[in-house]
Amino acid sequence: MERADTDAAMPAPRPSDSSSPSDAQPVLELRGICKRFPGVVALDHVGFDLRLGEVHVLVGENGAGKSTLVKILSGIYQPDEGEILLDGQPVTLRTPHEAQRLGISTVHQELNLVPHLDIGRNIFLGREPTRGPGGLVDYPTLYRLAEEQLRALGIAIDPRRRVRTLGVALQQMVEIAKALVADARVLILDEPTAAITAEEAEQLFRIVDQLRARGTAIILISHHLEDATRAGDRVTVLRDGKWVATMPMAETSPREMIRLMVGRELTQQFPKEETKPGEVALRVEGLTRRGVLHDVTFEVRRGELLGIAGLVGAGRSELARAIFGIDPIDAGTITIHGKPARITSPREAIRHGLALLPEDRKQQGLVLPLSVADNIVLAAPNRIGTKVGAPPAARQSVARRFIGALRIRTPSARQPVRLLSGGNQQKVVLAKWLLTEADIFFFDEPTRGIDVGAKVEVYRLMNELLERGAAIVMISSELPEVLGMSDRILVMRGGRIVAELDGRTATQEEIMAHAAAADESMEAIA
Amino acid sequence: MSGSARIATEGAAARQARLPAIGSFWQTAGPLASLFVLGFAIWLVEPVFLSQTNLLNVARQASLTAILGTGMTFVILTGGVDLSVGSMVALASVSGGYLMIQQGWSMWPAVAVMVLVGGLCGLFNGLVITLGRIPPFIATLGTMQIFRGAALQLTAGKPFFDITKTHPQFDIWGTREYAGIPAPVIITLVVFTIGFLILRYTRLGLYTYAIGGNEQATRFSGVNINRYKLGVYVLMGLAAGVAAVMWSSRLNSTQPTVATGEELNAIAAVVIGGTSLFGGEGTIVGTLIGALLMAVIRNGLTLMHVSAFYQQIVIGAVVILAVLIDRLQRRNA
Numbered sequence: 117m118e119r120a121d122t123d124a125a126m127p128a129p130r131p132s133d134s135s136s137p138s139d140a141q142p143v144l145e146l147r148g149i150c151k152r153f154p155g156v157v158a159l160d161h162v163g164f165d166l167r168l169g170e171v172h173v174l175v176g177e178n179g180a181g182k183s184t185l186v187k188i189l190s191g192i193y194q195p196d197e198g199e200i201l202l203d204g205q206p207v208t209l210r211t212p213h214e215a216q217r218l219g220i221s222t223v224h225q226e227l228n229l230v231p232h233l234d235i236g237r238n239i240f241l242g243r244e245p246t247r248g249p250g251g252l253v254d255y256p257t258l259y260r261l262a263e264e265q266l267r268a269l270g271i272a273i274d275p276r277r278r279v280r281t282l283g284v285a286l287q288q289m290v291e292i293a294k295a296l297v298a299d300a301r302v303l304i305l306d307e308p309t310a311a312i313t314a315e316e317a318e319q320l321f322r323i324v325d326q327l328r329a330r331g332t333a334i335i336l337i338s339h340h341l342e343d344a345t346r347a348g349d350r351v352t353v354l355r356d357g358k359w360v361a362t363m364p365m366a367e368t369s370p371r372e373m374i375r376l377m378v379g380r381e382l383t384q385q386f387p388k389e390e391t392k393p394g395e396v397a398l399r400v401e402g403l404t405r406r407g408v409l410h411d412v413t414f415e416v417r418r419g420e421l422l423g424i425a426g427l428v429g430a431g432r433s434e435l436a437r438a439i440f441g442i443d444p445i446d447a448g449t450i451t452i453h454g455k456p457a458r459i460t461s462p463r464e465a466i467r468h469g470l471a472l473l474p475e476d477r478k479q480q481g482l483v484l485p486l487s488v489a490d491n492i493v494l495a496a497p498n499r500i501g502t503k504v505g506a507p508p509a510a511r512q513s514v515a516r517r518f519i520g521a522l523r524i525r526t527p528s529a530r531q532p533v534r535l536l537s538g539g540n541q542q543k544v545v546l547a548k549w550l551l552t553e554a555d556i557f558f559f560d561e562p563t564r565g566i567d568v569g570a571k572v573e574v575y576r577l578m579n580e581l582l583e584r585g586a587a588i589v590m591i592s593s594e595l596p597e598v599l600g601m602s603d604r605i606l607v608m609r610g611g612r613i614v615a616e617l618d619g620r621t622a623t624q625e626e627i628m629a630h631a632a633a634a635d636e637s638m639e640a641i642a
Numbered sequence: 643m644s645g646s647a648r649i650a651t652e653g654a655a656a657r658q659a660r661l662p663a664i665g666s667f668w669q670t671a672g673p674l675a676s677l678f679v680l681g682f683a684i685w686l687v688e689p690v691f692l693s694q695t696n697l698l699n700v701a702r703q704a705s706l707t708a709i710l711g712t713g714m715t716f717v718i719l720t721g722g723v724d725l726s727v728g729s730m731v732a733l734a735s736v737s738g739g740y741l742m743i744q745q746g747w748s749m750w751p752a753v754a755v756m757v758l759v760g761g762l763c764g765l766f767n768g769l770v771i772t773l774g775r776i777p778p779f780i781a782t783l784g785t786m787q788i789f790r791g792a793a794l795q796l797t798a799g800k801p802f803f804d805i806t807k808t809h810p811q812f813d814i815w816g817t818r819e820y821a822g823i824p825a826p827v828i829i830t831l832v833v834f835t836i837g838f839l840i841l842r843y844t845r846l847g848l849y850t851y852a853i854g855g856n857e858q859a860t861r862f863s864g865v866n867i868n869r870y871k872l873g874v875y876v877l878m879g880l881a882a883g884v885a886a887v888m889w890s891s892r893l894n895s896t897q898p899t900v901a902t903g904e905e906l907n908a909i910a911a912v913v914i915g916g917t918s919l920f921g922g923e924g925t926i927v928g929t930l931i932g933a934l935l936m937a938v939i940r941n942g943l944t945l946m947h948v949s950a951f952y953q954q955i956v957i958g959a960v961v962i963l964a965v966l967i968d969r970l971q972r973r974n975a
């Protein structure tokens with residue numbers, strides 16, 4: 117049964133003044149591009165062309181080869197075969213620097229900021245404005261320009277703040293600002309909206325529209341087909357590293373794109389099953405962390421999926437972190453299965469049957485050099501051996517079940533997880549927590565970067581957990597997902613719970629109204 | 643998750659999953675190839691290199707570095723380093739000499755104490771690093787002085803010679819041969835095998851890699867980081883204790899100045915073996931090859947009558963070269 121409005125496509129205000137992209141000349145063209153990695157053919161004779169003033173969307177399942185294509189275009193990887201033409205001339209892009217010099221600017225899927233530097237310096241890294249004959253960095257100008265760029269993106273933040281102190285969503289916005297100040301002819305955005313909420317995405321797409329009108333050529337990668345439809349002029353579908361189709365956006369639909377990506381029809385986007393909530397699994401009362409969380413009280417029952425919605429910075433991830441013992445709390449009590457619990461470290465949380473899938477997979481979710489198998493078993497040592505032992509064969513056989521179930525695309529269970537595509541890495545983090553013996557799950561943006569087909573499998577796995585009597589708290593910035601899967605929905609704003617809604621009757625508008633209501637509470641925090 | 647395999651369509655993911663993965667083998671292939679090429683080259687110039695006596699000699703020379711390198715691999719895999727191992731060997735050594743010569747202990751309890759002293763030194767390092775939250779480099783830079791100072795203080799700076807005169811059995815660890823194989827080589831192989839098994843088959847091994855790869859993510863997974871770090875430094879200490887027994891027996895004396903600078907050889911062996919100094923990546927087999935490679939170079943140059951000064955220059959160059967080759971390999975991956 118499909119209950120939520122799955123087609124969340126926003127009406128696309130297409131700029132009518134821009135020339136129709138179909139008659140524009142290709143600024144960038146790829147011919148017969150191949151790229152192989154040990155055990156993987158990432159790109160298999162892929163052709164692609166990009167015209168001035170168009171937004172060309174690239175879609176495909178996790179591991180289809182989208183980011184590999186991007187990395188070839190930005191000078192990180194060299195193609196094994198094929199040629200790249202820029203303005204009709206063959207070019208070789210040997211280094212990222214060379215690509216930038218030729219006017220290709222990229223926002224990569226993985227964040228690439230220097231955490232100890234402040235926002236302004238990150239944005240202008242390598243192209244600092246200078247002054248005087250000595251070429252001294254002109255910091256006042258740098259910070260002013262950085263602030264302007266961020267404001268254009270709808271972000272009001274001090275550019276002197278260190279990037280380290282920002283959450284993933286803000287880091288993503290800094291990354292986008294960094295690509296924009298380059299003022300490139302070709303702008304590549306690899307899943308720019310995976311980590312941000314609809315609000316910021318809307319702002320980003322407004323800028324994309326402006327750039328397109330100015331003649332910038334843009335490649336956009338997204339698993340949100342609504343974004344694709346909203347912003348794109350043409351779409352190219354990749355599957356298993358092969359080119360499948362290139363179509364004008366106006367002549368296709370999300371449904372057709374999915375069929376071409378996955379190779380089969382997808383009937384249900386949100387396979388929600390009705391369960392009968394049992395007794396209270398977790399009760400949080402008056403939880404307070406000064407300046408971050410204020411008097412948060414809620415409960416979640418066995419067999420219940422509690423969605424938490426809110427804008428970036430509303431305190432959703434912070435709530436999960438506090439309950440999981442990562443951040444200390446100033447006041448409040450936590451009751452688990454009727455017994456009071458004092459949790460001061462993740463280890464104690466896990467011992468109480470809690471699990472937290474963190475929002476930042478690279479920093480908090482994964483051990484990148486470790487194999488897929490070892491990452492999956494890391495939080496559940498009891499599943500793989502004795503008190504001391506952890507034989508590799510056992511680790512791998514446990515992991516292989518999830519590689520199959522979640523369709524993790526990897527040459528083997530022993531592949532270092534850093535070599536997987538972004539979406540497949542996210543699946544590994546999911547598998548890790550699904551394997552634990554936990555019965556109270558906190559999923560913070562669980563499907564970030566996961567393709568449409570695999571999302572359904574993730575929801576199915578959640579259903580199984582609920583059937584087994586687990587309680588799930590799902591923090592998500594994707595409202596269709598929150599609406600489609602939750603039994604109840606909490607809306608947070610400024611570190612408080614401001615509304616509780618019924619999952620069956622709530623609407624996007626209702627959630628947004630609560631999430632963004634006049635922000636007097638923000639001042640209270642500051 | 644019993645019924646997790648609910649997916650009807652077997653996608654490309656499953657098809658790809660059957661292709662073989664390469665990885666850990668190639669990590670050690672580079673150093674191994676260098677070892678063979680180098681051995682072959684030396685043999686061309688000095689055929690005596692491949693004689694049984696000489697090869698056993700090389701193995702014996704590699705033993706101290708290999709034993710310490712085994713422990714050092716664990717430490718470096720966690721992203722740490724232990725600069726105090728040379729001093730630990732010295733303190734463990736002289737403790738044994740002191741007990742046997744000065745206090746008249748018999749050999750077995752004295753040897754047990756030597757290993758134990760190593761373990762306690764490691765425990766001390768581990769406590770300073772975990773509870774004191776001092777970076778390993780700084781913590782062990784300090785204990786390097788402390789342990790060496792303690793060794794000198796205990797013996798008033800003087801060595802104990804000729805231990806076999808009072809304890810004739812003491813030569814079993816360092817000079818005797820069993821079925822033609824020198825004792826140090828056997829001890830090295832035993833330590834190496836234990837290290838290999840721990841790293842591959844136990845939780846401690848898994849977490850050693852995990853902590854070095856991403857400590858935060860590992861902590862969020864509920865792993866008791868401090869406990870396993872402590873374990874790693876204790877292992878390092880025990881290895882130093884064993885090395886002390888072997889080495890004192892070989893020298894038939896214990897000296898407070900012994901094994902000075904040995905920490906650097908151990909670190910070099912680990913690095914040549916392809917382990918990342920940032921932690922998280924590497925193998926213990928690589929370390930053994932690294933230790934052998936250094937011994938082969940020294941032996942070969944000695945056979946060719948190259949001065950010890952040049953040998954040092956060459957070893958230094960090899961360390962840099964090994965890391966450079968590793969970098970280049972990684973870039974292609």
Ligand SMILES: Nc1ncnc2c1ncn2[C@@H]1O[C@H](COP(=O)(O)OP(=O)(O)OP(=O)(O)O)[C@@H](O)[C@H]1O
Pocket residue numbers: 153154156157158176177178179180181182183184185225525526535536537538539540565567975
């Ligand atoms: N450096 C590498 N070494 C080995 N395999 C790699 C490497 N980079 C990518 N791959 C593999 O190539 C394939 C394509 O990866 P890519 O990152 O391009 O996928 P993607 O389409 O961007 O997927 P996602 O939607 O998950 O981001 C994947 O199977 C991935 O595991």
Ligand SMILES: [Mg+2]
Pocket residue numbers: 182183184225306537538539
């Ligand atoms: Mg990608």
